[in-house]
Amino acid sequence: MPGAGSGAGPGPGVESGAGDEERVARAALTRVIEPGDECGGRWLREFGAGELLARLASPEYEEPALPGATARRLAGYRMRVAAADPDRDLAAVAAVGGRFICPGEQEWPTQLDDLGDGRPIGLWVRGQADLRKWALRSVAVVGARACTPYGAHMAASLGSGLAERGWVVVSGAAFGVDGSAHRGALAAGGATVAVLACGVDVVYPRGHAELIGRIAEQGLVIGELPPGDHPTPSRFILRNRVIAALTRGTVVVEAEYRSGSLVTARSAQKLGRFTMGVPGPATSGLSAGVHELLRGESVLVTDASEVAELVGDIGDLAPDRRGPVLPRDLLDPASARVLEAIPARGAVAGDQVARGAGTTADEALGRLYELHSLGFVERRGDRWQLTHSAIRSSNARRGGT
Template sequence: MARAALTRVIEPGDERAGRWLRIHGAAELMRLLTTPEDPDAPLTGVSAARLAGYRRRAAAADPERDLAALDDLGGRFVCPGDPEWPGQLDDLGDARPVGLWLRGPADLRIWALRSVAVVGARACTPYGAHMGATLGAGLAEKGWVVVSGAAAGVDGAAHRGTLAASGATIAVLASGVDVVYPRGHAELIGRIAQQGLIVSELAPGDHPTPSRFVLRNRVIAALTRGTVVVEAEYRSGSLATARNAQRLGRHTIGVPGPATSGLSAGVHELLRGEATLVTDAAEIVELVGEMGELAPVRRGPVLPRDLLGPATTHVLDALPGHGTAPTSDIARHAGTSTERALGRLYELHSLGFVERDGDGWRLTPAARRPPGTRRGGA
């Protein structure tokens, strides 16, 4: 009950109050904040005006009302030490959430064990939206939980892609779990509450502020094994999430975009540092997954010429691009004997690379075309 009350008192990421909470415990901290001020009170390190602000908020807190409102939504409140509390949030130290308000049927601790954050610009390009949705769907198909902030742009695309693939997704809000922001995501947030999880540090009814968006990002970073940034300018909340992930020892991952795009400039700056470049879900899983979860080897198409041995390739290269050449000339250019060259020529003939022309040999029309071109044009 004291922790539920303190979510009305302590702003997300407040390390000074988090230190008080660690030293005194939740119940004692609420008692200290709601009893007449003692000159010898142990709540030090802040100005008198700021301490008075904590006290005013503590006096107004009504945890029973907040818990009843959450119960009406079918939600729950979890604290450090509860079975559903994700232990990785403890890596935040004194900036750890006081508690978490949840909506949704899933177990947060279990889901967070195999989760990846996919974040990016709100005003994203069509490319950014496509990549967000594609990565969300791809991670879902590989059994990973996708965590994001339910914001416009890349966040929303990642959630939608995951849901479209019947996957698991968690939305970490910068408002109460009953406050829809942005308004246009009412349907999306409703679907996540039914099929996934809505998570917030803030009590029911609390509204988002610019600072709460930034501080919310540390929770996204701490919950997950890695953070993927799809599009981000130099000044971007998504970059803040990635930097939080770096500080916490999580994987920091970037999806490249056009070098001329300002919306990819922040991602490219990450990639010039310690971030890892990825292009699809398989490459993300190779980074954050278990040993042996490797992305497939990528290479261009195998051409018939790739299957020839070195000696046969030398003979093929010795034929003129146009016209016919005798076996002796071909052998000389290939640096081999006439007998060996003749054997290779018949091998090439059986594979369709050359054809006999009287006493000489010439390339077939198919062999003369550059690799990768089609008959009638490039």
């Protein structure tokens, strides 16, 4: 499993990239600019964190100093800047064993840069592992909050199966599929990352206090929002783009047509990531969104090995899908044709068997005696019939009862 990150206290885990001033300015901006704000991201790219913070804080800077910013929007930003205290936030995240990482630093997952101007300003992180290393081999498992027992079972099975194969399971720590995927990974002693739509020191949902605590100890809890900040509906939706960008692929387990999980999957598709869906009953509304994905460019998967084969490297192959090997499957082709020529009920003469198998009477007779010694057929006078065990085997092969 990848090693832990370095450092402690405000701004740890940095060996290259952003300096202290840049980190402090970006920490402040996480209180000012909402996640996914591409206009703010463009300003950040053009002016740098320190200069942008200064422009937002000073009333001397007006439009067009910040292209696209109306007077009303600037006023809103400036109210937030006035209330921002990055030193307090950095101390708060350090108090819960966390840190703040920025683009350009060693621990920054560079795949988040695929989001362009919508990439996070920085990430608040709890946990000892190195986020960049973990994200290199990670898969998102997301789905309905109000999932069915089937959905919970499939999510937990995927979580544990991926963890056993050395994959990091990423999800949003919500009720339902998210929580089941996290628990599956934890139960297998594996790695899991929770991406929150609030501060990493905030427990949301409340009912997952123990789970989020376990993830922080055994895995990583990350988010774009500073300590103490609360979730909103729009922040949940915007959080999903981080889940999609961070991972190699996204698996959706149960989702209605308007589910936020579909937002994650579509974000993954736009970013060129793999998107997968677990099928469910055609009559279930909770499977409707997944089936919609599967009618498009997403791939149907049923277990962790299929997910690993799709998103993994050469050698991560799922086992061949086939039923149990039956004794008759091991017969050579000629004997199998003779056996198939004997009806399920009643006895037939050897010459009838030969005609049915397309062979000579002598060849058929020799094969019948071989089949007799193997327990497939029995002789009744000059006629041959299947044994009871052969009939059961034939029914099983054909899906009968």
